[in-house]
Amino acid sequence: MIRGFIACLVLLPSLVMAAPPLSFDAWRTAFTGRAVAVGHDQAHVRNLLADITPQETVLERDRFQPEFTRPIWQYLDSAVSSLRVQNGKTALAEHADLLTDLEEKTGVPTEIITAIWGLESAYGEIQGNFDVVRALATLAHDGRRRNWAEGELLAILTLLANNDIERENLKGAWAGAMGQTQFLPSTYLQYAVDGDGDGRKDIWNSKADALASTANYLRRHGWNQLEDWGIEVTLPADFAYELADDTVLSIGSWAVRGVTPIQGRNWHDNEQGQAARLLLPAGANGPKILIGGNFRVIKRYNNSTAYALGVGLLARALVDEGGLVGTWPTNMVPLSRAQITQMQELLQANGHDPGGVDGMAGPNTRRALRAYQQRIGLVADGFASQQVLQNLRLSVQTE
Numbered sequence: 588m589i590r591g592f593i594a595c596l597v598l599l600p601s602l603v604m605a606a607p608p609l610s611f612d613a614w615r616t617a618f619t620g621r622a623v624a625v626g627h628d629q630a631h632v633r634n635l636l637a638d639i640t641p642q643e644t645v646l647e648r649d650r651f652q653p654e655f656t657r658p659i660w661q662y663l664d665s666a667v668s669s670l671r672v673q674n675g676k677t678a679l680a681e682h683a684d685l686l687t688d689l690e691e692k693t694g695v696p697t698e699i700i701t702a703i704w705g706l707e708s709a710y711g712e713i714q715g716n717f718d719v720v721r722a723l724a725t726l727a728h729d730g731r732r733r734n735w736a737e738g739e740l741l742a743i744l745t746l747l748a749n750n751d752i753e754r755e756n757l758k759g760a761w762a763g764a765m766g767q768t769q770f771l772p773s774t775y776l777q778y779a780v781d782g783d784g785d786g787r788k789d790i791w792n793s794k795a796d797a798l799a800s801t802a803n804y805l806r807r808h809g810w811n812q813l814e815d816w817g818i819e820v821t822l823p824a825d826f827a828y829e830l831a832d833d834t835v836l837s838i839g840s841w842a843v844r845g846v847t848p849i850q851g852r853n854w855h856d857n858e859q860g861q862a863a864r865l866l867l868p869a870g871a872n873g874p875k876i877l878i879g880g881n882f883r884v885i886k887r888y889n890n891s892t893a894y895a896l897g898v899g900l901l902a903r904a905l906v907d908e909g910g911l912v913g914t915w916p917t918n919m920v921p922l923s924r925a926q927i928t929q930m931q932e933l934l935q936a937n938g939h940d941p942g943g944v945d946g947m948a949g950p951n952t953r954r955a956l957r958a959y960q961q962r963i964g965l966v967a968d969g970f971a972s973q974q975v976l977q978n979l980r981l982s983v984q985t986e
């Protein structure tokens with residue numbers, strides 16, 4: 588908490604400079620005009636925003652940038668905690684008929700639907716108590732994400748006009764994710780379905796609606812029932828690590844390069860033609876997983892590798908399939924934002940483009956790291972470690 592507080596203080600000068608140029612009333616008037624211009628009823632828009640005031644808590648959450656990102660193994664400890672597994676097994680058993688029916692209709696396994704339910708809302712128990720209209724109006728007025736937040740408010744106007752839910756039930760998380768599925772309003776409009784057949788799509792109060800909506804979302808984003816989300820593998824000692832992350836190959840081609848399923852099983856014939864990437868969530872010293880299209884589908888729910896891995900591993904735990912065999916390098920000290928920023932600057936100085944300097948080790952930074960590691964003869968796993976930062980610092984000093 589203290590560290591977060593200091594980070595906020597440090598950020599304050601830039602926030603003051605970025606202060607919204609509009610008063611809240613001026614924004615409300617301008618937005619009402621924009622909503623009416625795209626066909627919404629003026630009285631409805633005015634009524635929706637009549638008693639709304641900005642909410643400071645929402646802005647604090649939006650501006651919070653922790654100095655340290657939690658290592659993926661710590662995230663997974665929480666995502667696949669014994670409590671979440673236990674509650675998930677109970678939920679899976681309790682709603683077996685419903686979930687089996689959804690799997691037959693959509694091809695999405697019962698345990699994947701359940702795992703997403705567990706991570707999004709603790710199986711419906713934690714949906715968020717923010718008034719979604721107020722939260723989105725706050726973000727729209729603030730301006731940093733105005734277009735996005737206004738688009739979500741327009742979706743809410745449509746949702747209310749459709750009589751899908753009462754205004755007072757529009758509760759969710761601080762950034763507008765709603766109900767047991769944690770759908771944004773625009774996602775709701777596109778993907779929510781009526782699972783229990785009562786004519787309404789109530790992702791807040793109806794488990795049948797919520798689970799059917801999640802299954803529908805995954806199916807519509809291309810879930811392939813013939814493939815697993817990921818297969819843990821071992822790599823040969825001389826493996827070309829620069830193939831990690833970006834390169835898509837058939838599993839047959841990975842096999843030719845010595846990539847082998849864990850525990851010595853052979854590749855199945857039906858796996859050979861599947862397209863897959865190699866995921867190294869903690870670099871060469873952590874578990875290695877071939878991921879296919881379904882991993883990408885899970886990331887459409889929440890664009891985070893840790894989240895998708897959490898869903899996949901929780902799903903396996905729910906049906907007692909066991910976790911990863913590879914161990915996490917838990918003794919590694921994660922890089923701070925400041926260190927990642929310095930690493931990105933040093934990559935630039937070495938002629939490798941990290942795609943901007945933002946203190947976050949994203950895909951472009953990992954790609955630049957792999958190129959740098961390959962050039963100087965390190966294992967090119969693209970993992971942002973203290974060791975590679977040290978190498979970069981030395982490379983500058985010696986030039």
Ligand SMILES: [Ca+2]
Binds near residue numbers: 788
């Ligand atoms: Ca319903």
